[in-house]
Amino acid sequence: DAKTTQPPSMDCAEGRAANLPCNHSTISGNEYVYWYRQIHSQGPQYIIHGLKNNETNEMASLIITEDRKSSTLILPHATLRDTAVYYCIVRASSNDYKLSFGAGTTVTVRA
Protein backbone atom coordinates (compact mmCIF):
# COMPACT_ATOMS: atom_id res chain seq x y z
CA ASP A 1 0.00 0.00 0.00
CA ALA A 2 1.16 3.52 -0.73
CA LYS A 3 2.16 5.59 2.27
CA THR A 4 0.39 8.85 3.00
CA THR A 5 1.62 12.06 4.61
CA GLN A 6 -0.71 14.44 6.43
CA PRO A 7 -0.08 17.52 8.58
CA PRO A 8 -0.41 16.62 12.26
CA SER A 9 -2.93 19.32 13.07
CA MET A 10 -4.90 22.26 11.73
CA ASP A 11 -7.45 24.75 12.94
CA CYS A 12 -10.53 25.93 11.14
CA ALA A 13 -13.12 28.60 11.87
CA GLU A 14 -16.71 27.47 12.23
CA GLY A 15 -18.67 28.05 9.05
CA ARG A 16 -15.60 28.21 6.87
CA ALA A 17 -14.32 25.54 4.52
CA ALA A 18 -11.70 23.18 5.90
CA ASN A 19 -9.15 21.95 3.37
CA LEU A 20 -7.22 18.88 4.51
CA PRO A 21 -4.21 17.93 2.38
CA CYS A 22 -2.76 14.47 1.89
CA ASN A 23 0.34 13.44 -0.04
CA HIS A 24 0.54 9.96 -1.56
CA SER A 25 3.33 10.23 -4.09
CA THR A 26 3.84 6.45 -4.39
CA ILE A 27 0.21 5.64 -5.18
CA SER A 28 -0.34 2.89 -7.74
CA GLY A 29 -2.80 2.97 -10.60
CA ASN A 30 -5.28 0.64 -8.92
CA GLU A 31 -5.20 2.28 -5.50
CA TYR A 32 -8.06 4.37 -4.18
CA VAL A 33 -7.84 7.29 -1.78
CA TYR A 34 -10.11 6.89 1.25
CA TRP A 35 -10.87 9.36 4.02
CA TYR A 36 -12.11 8.42 7.48
CA ARG A 37 -12.52 10.46 10.60
CA GLN A 38 -12.57 9.61 14.28
CA ILE A 39 -14.46 11.82 16.67
CA HIS A 40 -13.25 11.74 20.25
CA SER A 41 -12.15 8.08 20.41
CA GLN A 42 -15.31 6.77 18.80
CA GLY A 43 -15.00 4.19 16.04
CA PRO A 44 -13.71 5.64 12.76
CA GLN A 45 -16.34 6.83 10.32
CA TYR A 46 -16.06 6.61 6.56
CA ILE A 47 -16.24 9.94 4.73
CA ILE A 48 -15.47 9.47 1.05
CA HIS A 49 -13.23 7.70 -1.44
CA GLY A 50 -12.04 8.24 -4.99
CA LEU A 51 -9.77 6.86 -7.70
CA LYS A 52 -8.93 9.76 -10.00
CA ASN A 53 -12.02 11.84 -10.46
CA ASN A 54 -13.17 14.39 -7.93
CA GLU A 55 -15.95 13.11 -5.70
CA THR A 56 -18.62 14.77 -3.59
CA ASN A 57 -21.14 13.45 -1.12
CA GLU A 58 -23.25 14.89 1.65
CA MET A 59 -20.28 15.07 4.01
CA ALA A 60 -17.37 16.33 1.94
CA SER A 61 -15.62 16.75 -1.39
CA LEU A 62 -12.48 14.96 -2.47
CA ILE A 63 -10.15 16.62 -4.95
CA ILE A 64 -7.43 14.39 -6.45
CA THR A 65 -4.65 15.95 -8.48
CA GLU A 66 -4.23 14.85 -12.07
CA ASP A 67 -1.03 12.93 -11.29
CA ARG A 68 -2.81 11.40 -8.27
CA LYS A 69 0.13 12.12 -6.00
CA SER A 70 -1.91 14.23 -3.64
CA SER A 71 -5.47 14.96 -2.65
CA THR A 72 -7.52 17.38 -0.59
CA LEU A 73 -10.55 16.67 1.53
CA ILE A 74 -12.86 19.64 1.72
CA LEU A 75 -15.43 20.12 4.48
CA PRO A 76 -17.47 22.93 2.91
CA HIS A 77 -18.93 24.50 6.04
CA ALA A 78 -17.12 23.23 9.11
CA THR A 79 -19.07 22.92 12.34
CA LEU A 80 -17.89 22.24 15.88
CA ARG A 81 -19.02 18.64 15.41
CA ASP A 82 -16.41 18.23 12.66
CA THR A 83 -13.63 18.43 15.25
CA ALA A 84 -11.93 15.05 14.84
CA VAL A 85 -8.87 13.20 13.64
CA TYR A 86 -9.00 12.76 9.86
CA TYR A 87 -7.23 9.84 8.22
CA CYS A 88 -6.18 9.68 4.59
CA ILE A 89 -5.67 6.08 3.46
CA VAL A 90 -4.57 4.63 0.15
CA ARG A 91 -5.69 1.12 -0.65
CA ALA A 92 -6.24 -1.11 -3.61
CA SER A 93 -9.71 -2.42 -4.15
CA SER A 94 -9.18 -6.09 -3.47
CA ASN A 95 -10.61 -8.82 -1.35
CA ASP A 96 -8.13 -8.13 1.43
CA TYR A 97 -9.60 -4.89 2.63
CA LYS A 98 -7.06 -4.00 5.30
CA LEU A 99 -6.94 -0.35 6.18
CA SER A 100 -3.62 1.06 7.34
CA PHE A 101 -4.18 4.04 9.60
CA GLY A 102 -1.43 6.56 10.19
CA ALA A 103 -1.52 9.34 12.77
CA GLY A 104 -3.94 11.47 10.72
CA THR A 105 -4.65 15.19 11.01
CA THR A 106 -6.26 16.52 14.15
CA VAL A 107 -8.74 19.15 13.01
CA THR A 108 -10.05 21.60 15.56
CA VAL A 109 -13.01 23.73 14.53
CA ARG A 110 -13.21 26.93 16.58
CA ALA A 111 -16.28 29.06 17.15
Added chain:
Amino acid sequence: NAGVTQTPKFQVLKTGQSMTLQCAQDMNHNSMYWYRQDPGMGLRLIYYSASEGTTDKGEVPNGYNVSRLNKREFSLRLESAAPSQTSVYFCASSDPGQGPTEAFFGQGTRLTVV
Protein backbone atom coordinates in the same frame (compact mmCIF):
# COMPACT_ATOMS: atom_id res chain seq x y z
CA ASN B 1 -29.94 -1.94 11.99
CA ALA B 2 -27.25 -1.91 14.71
CA GLY B 3 -24.21 -2.13 12.40
CA VAL B 4 -21.18 -3.40 14.33
CA THR B 5 -21.70 -4.19 18.01
CA GLN B 6 -18.86 -4.77 20.44
CA THR B 7 -19.05 -6.13 23.97
CA PRO B 8 -18.01 -5.24 26.56
CA LYS B 9 -17.49 -1.48 26.25
CA PHE B 10 -15.10 -1.31 29.20
CA GLN B 11 -12.99 -3.93 30.94
CA VAL B 12 -10.28 -3.99 33.58
CA LEU B 13 -8.11 -7.10 33.78
CA LYS B 14 -5.31 -8.17 36.03
CA THR B 15 -2.06 -9.25 34.44
CA GLY B 16 -2.31 -12.89 33.42
CA GLN B 17 -6.09 -13.01 33.20
CA SER B 18 -7.81 -14.02 30.02
CA MET B 19 -10.84 -12.62 28.27
CA THR B 20 -12.69 -12.62 24.98
CA LEU B 21 -13.88 -9.50 23.19
CA GLN B 22 -17.03 -10.07 21.20
CA CYS B 23 -18.00 -8.47 17.90
CA ALA B 24 -21.11 -8.97 15.79
CA GLN B 25 -22.28 -7.31 12.57
CA ASP B 26 -25.72 -7.40 11.01
CA MET B 27 -24.82 -6.14 7.52
CA ASN B 28 -24.08 -9.56 6.00
CA HIS B 29 -20.47 -8.52 5.39
CA ASN B 30 -17.92 -11.12 4.44
CA SER B 31 -14.85 -9.50 6.00
CA MET B 32 -14.24 -8.58 9.63
CA TYR B 33 -11.28 -7.00 11.41
CA TRP B 34 -9.83 -6.31 14.82
CA TYR B 35 -7.75 -3.18 15.43
CA ARG B 36 -6.14 -1.70 18.49
CA GLN B 37 -5.52 1.97 19.15
CA ASP B 38 -3.03 3.15 21.72
CA PRO B 39 -3.26 6.70 23.12
CA GLY B 40 -2.41 9.35 20.55
CA MET B 41 -1.81 6.83 17.79
CA GLY B 42 -3.59 5.51 14.74
CA LEU B 43 -5.27 2.13 14.50
CA ARG B 44 -3.18 -0.99 14.00
CA LEU B 45 -4.59 -4.20 12.54
CA ILE B 46 -4.39 -7.22 14.85
CA TYR B 47 -6.21 -9.93 12.87
CA TYR B 48 -8.68 -10.06 10.07
CA SER B 49 -11.07 -12.55 8.53
CA ALA B 50 -11.54 -12.12 4.80
CA SER B 51 -14.48 -14.53 4.82
CA GLU B 52 -16.22 -17.01 7.08
CA GLY B 53 -13.84 -19.80 7.99
CA THR B 54 -10.62 -17.87 7.35
CA THR B 55 -8.45 -15.73 9.60
CA ASP B 56 -5.10 -14.04 9.02
CA LYS B 57 -2.57 -12.10 11.05
CA GLY B 58 -2.36 -8.37 10.76
CA GLU B 59 0.35 -5.99 11.89
CA VAL B 60 0.36 -6.77 15.65
CA PRO B 61 -1.01 -10.31 16.25
CA ASN B 62 1.24 -11.42 19.12
CA GLY B 63 -0.66 -12.16 22.33
CA TYR B 64 -4.02 -12.52 20.59
CA ASN B 65 -6.16 -15.22 19.04
CA VAL B 66 -9.32 -14.88 17.00
CA SER B 67 -12.32 -16.98 16.04
CA ARG B 68 -14.69 -16.34 13.17
CA LEU B 69 -17.62 -18.09 14.76
CA ASN B 70 -19.96 -17.54 11.81
CA LYS B 71 -20.53 -14.85 9.23
CA ARG B 72 -21.85 -12.42 11.85
CA GLU B 73 -19.41 -12.90 14.71
CA PHE B 74 -15.66 -12.40 15.11
CA SER B 75 -14.13 -12.69 18.57
CA LEU B 76 -10.72 -11.64 19.89
CA ARG B 77 -9.14 -13.52 22.78
CA LEU B 78 -6.38 -12.46 25.13
CA GLU B 79 -5.05 -15.64 26.72
CA SER B 80 -2.77 -14.00 29.28
CA ALA B 81 -3.28 -10.26 29.46
CA ALA B 82 -0.27 -7.96 29.80
CA PRO B 83 -0.14 -4.22 30.62
CA SER B 84 1.14 -3.61 27.06
CA GLN B 85 -2.28 -4.73 25.83
CA THR B 86 -3.98 -1.79 27.51
CA SER B 87 -5.66 -0.14 24.56
CA VAL B 88 -8.92 0.58 22.82
CA TYR B 89 -10.00 -2.28 20.58
CA PHE B 90 -12.13 -1.71 17.50
CA CYS B 91 -13.93 -4.28 15.44
CA ALA B 92 -14.87 -3.51 11.84
CA SER B 93 -16.59 -5.16 8.93
CA SER B 94 -16.77 -4.60 5.18
CA ASP B 95 -17.74 -6.30 1.96
CA PRO B 96 -14.74 -5.77 -0.33
CA GLY B 97 -15.97 -8.32 -2.85
CA GLN B 98 -18.38 -5.64 -4.05
CA GLY B 99 -15.54 -3.33 -5.12
CA PRO B 100 -14.23 -0.29 -3.26
CA THR B 101 -16.45 0.20 -0.28
CA GLU B 102 -16.44 1.54 3.23
CA ALA B 103 -15.63 -0.27 6.43
CA PHE B 104 -17.97 0.05 9.38
CA PHE B 105 -16.54 0.25 12.87
CA GLY B 106 -17.90 -0.57 16.29
CA GLN B 107 -17.70 1.87 19.17
CA GLY B 108 -14.73 0.17 20.75
CA THR B 109 -13.80 -1.78 23.87
CA ARG B 110 -11.62 0.11 26.33
CA LEU B 111 -9.36 -2.40 28.01
CA THR B 112 -7.07 -1.69 30.94
CA VAL B 113 -4.63 -4.33 32.15
CA VAL B 114 -3.21 -3.66 35.62
